[in-house]
Amino acid sequence: MWIDVSQRLDNNIAVWPGDTPFSYEVDVSKEESGSVNIGKLTLSTHTGTHIDAPFHFDNEGKKVIDLDINLYIGSAVVVHLPNRQLIQKEELEKLNLDNVTRLLIRTDAWQNRTVYPEEIPTLESEAIEYLASIGVLLIGFDLPSVDHMESKTLPNHHKLASSGIHILEGLVLDDIPYGHYQLIALPLPLVEGDGSPVRALLKKEKK
Template sequence: MTKWMDISQRLDSHVPTWPGDTPFSYRLTWTKQMSGSVNVGQFTMSTHTGTHIDAPFHFDENGKRVLELDVNLYVGPARVIHLSDVERGKAASIGVDEVAQIDLQGVTRLLIRTGAWADRRVFPEKIPEIHPDLAEYLAKCGVRLLGLDLPSVDPLDSKALPAHHALTRHHIHILEGLVLDDVPAGDYELVALPLPLADADGSPVRAILRPMGPCNGAIEACGDERGV
């Protein structure tokens, strides 16, 4: 059986957080010596640390919160694509032109490797953002979940967050902070379930991938196989 690949960031004291946001910490509140039976830990973190999903409430006061989201969107077939122009610095943003030559028809979950966040021990100063016009294009292809190896879909200094809003208007959910460095382009099974946080604006996830059948090589080799 093909093994699952972990594409999540490790949660420890070295995981970078958004400047000014809550740093990650873990400590034992009870030790086995203190309790006589068990170690019990406590962690503190932002809902947007490491690999995580954004709920619409993150940027819309009237948006859905984590527990209102359809968990089925975070489990199922996914397509991983590589944007070499972005990785080489030839494209400063990700729009329709960057994906137009890739067959995305019928793909429900799209994961994009940009390679732009090279050192994940440090929060990046700049990232290639998603162009808002891409949302409509992806929606027409059937995409319902967009995942990136970046901490945001918008410029890091953006207050308006146009890509977040555009994706949500087109019913596309957002998965950020993936680790896709060693993942070949192709079709996979994805599991990236958020925690059942009733009122939260986002949630950390443990994102994992497993190649799908014979189509675990380049996208071009996967022909007409569709992710649904």
């Protein structure tokens, strides 16, 4: 059974401070067109559950269309690391992450999803190096960013990208225990995209 671990997209969804509010409206109604309702979306590419392409923080970086879709489908491990400000290498070393290419970290630090949190946990730089060294290619968080909310230099975004680790943000992992899963979290084929909303799904593996 597939479990939806995406944020629902409605007109009340919280967005990054100052970013474009999400809006869905029926632009042309069935009555107006005589045949169909036609919706219109206005949204930031960083709305809800989404991936970041390197172009988000690097003008020379890959755009969404350039990213390998295989990153976003396949086996993943969910780990639960609540009540931390800094996620350290030592802590990750204690987990059994052999052969893990997709790592999803449940922090539980974004409790009230109607607003963006002021402070969120982050990975220390050595932890990113460690994850790259064991072959992690995708990291996902139940958080709006992999850097501190107020960061303008986005060191973890840059370090993850230069380490070959791709970024998935805004997952809803509230009810997801530690374990092995199959993940699907495909971005839209946005040719110029710096990021894309995804529908993120998990299915428990039998091991």
